[in-house]
Amino acid sequence: MDVYTRAKSRTLTQKLLLVAGIVFIAFNLRPAITAVGPLVSFIRNDLSLTNGMAGFLTTLPLIAFAVLSPFAPKLGQKIGNEWTVFIGVGLIGAGIVIRSAGSISLLFFGTALAGIGIAIGNVLLPGIVKMKFPDKATFMTGIYSTSLGISAAIASGISVPLVETLGWNWEDSLMIWAYLALAAFFIWMPQLRRQNIPQGKLMFVKGRRSLLKSPLAWQVAIFMGFQSFIFYCLITWLPEILYSQGLSRSLSGWMLSIVQIAGLPFSFIVPVIAGKLKSQGVLAIVLGACYVTSLVGLLLGGPLTIVWVVCIGIAQGASFSLALTFLVLRAKDVLDASRLSGMAQSLGYFLAAVGPALIGYEYDLTHSWFVPILTLVLASILMTIAGWGAGKDKFVLEDHRKGSFDHEKI
Secondary structure (H helix, E strand, C coil), X not given: CCHHHHHHHCCHHHHHHHHHHHHHHHHCCCHHHHCCHHHHHHHHHHHCXXXXXXXXXXXXXXXXXXXXXXXXXXXXXXXXXXXXXXXXHHHHHHHHHHHCCCCHHHHHHHHHHHHHHHHHHHHHHHHHHHHHCCCCHHHHHHHHHHHHHHHXXXXXXXXXXXXXXXXXXXXXXXXXXXXXXHHHHHHCHHHHHCCCCCHHHHCCCCCCCCHHHCHHHHHHHHHHHHHHHHHHHHHHHHHHHHHHCCCCHHHHHHHHHHHHHHHHHHHHHHHHHHHHCCCCHHHHHHHHHHHHHHHHHHHHCCCCHHHHHHHHHHHHHHHHHHHHHHHHHCCCCHHHHHHHXXXXXXXXXXXXXXXXXXXXHHHHHHCCCHHHHHHHHHHHHHHHHHHHHHCCCCCCCHHHHCCCCCCCCC
């Protein structure tokens, strides 16, 4: 039975359970990261951490993403994507519980463990969406990218109020997200019963070549890389940039929340639009222009700051969902979607890990935000160029694979 027949044979209940499972998996792919930043000062003071150690709490999961992303598709082939994601959710939950124990060693070990689990979900969800919803892949990409953005915004927004308003300690504030992982753990279970044979056997393909030899795969990876670079740089430094321009600490923090909220509608809309276009390059150009304009406006400051902040949020939400959409549209089959996701996210999170440190170093060197923002403008231009190529209507390794693969038996 092929993938299309299997997708259409699901009952309404099975489809709803599948959608709920994907949404709840997506809900767990950011809170373990975004909940930490607002609590860093509490964690640092309680455990007597240095600023470097405190900053490493945010960088550690990104390093885990970069290192482990290429290996997730291989594990998915051996035991199946559904089982691998199930294990990933378990690691996220376990990592959150362990790091909330209140010791320095467990804090970092648990953070790394949660990072490994998130890396698995990040990489394999595009392949699962392509396999389970072959004719609605871009629509479902919009659903789970929006779910991911919602949970990220909520986690960063309520972490401090849980401590200051309810009187919780930082451990309790972090621990609450383990319940979300537990919910996803049980909601995903029905998908395990529908996988009878490991996907490594289902998707055996002769002549499967390395994606490193595909220019299109590199363009997708570079687009993912620079959008991640810009996102994490701005998540880290935007409040400081705004504070240096005269905004209060409180208002600067709220501006960061506005960035995430402004991007949510476009996280859903852009994949739907992209799925209706033969080439998505024009979307990359529009998003690049939005980024460059808003960054230049941010550099100039003035009364239009809120406008530039909203535009940054739109560009962030849209570019991230477009990057996820490329992983689905540029892959011919489920295995290539997972492999492309692993390659693109490995490069993306490597750049994301070094980006905030680079921006901070540039600021320390120049004592001005001109060079750091100029770096972000350059990254936006490179992202746009890569996006134009990634938007072409073809598959990775398409020319190399003609006549060299067997039909899938999914």
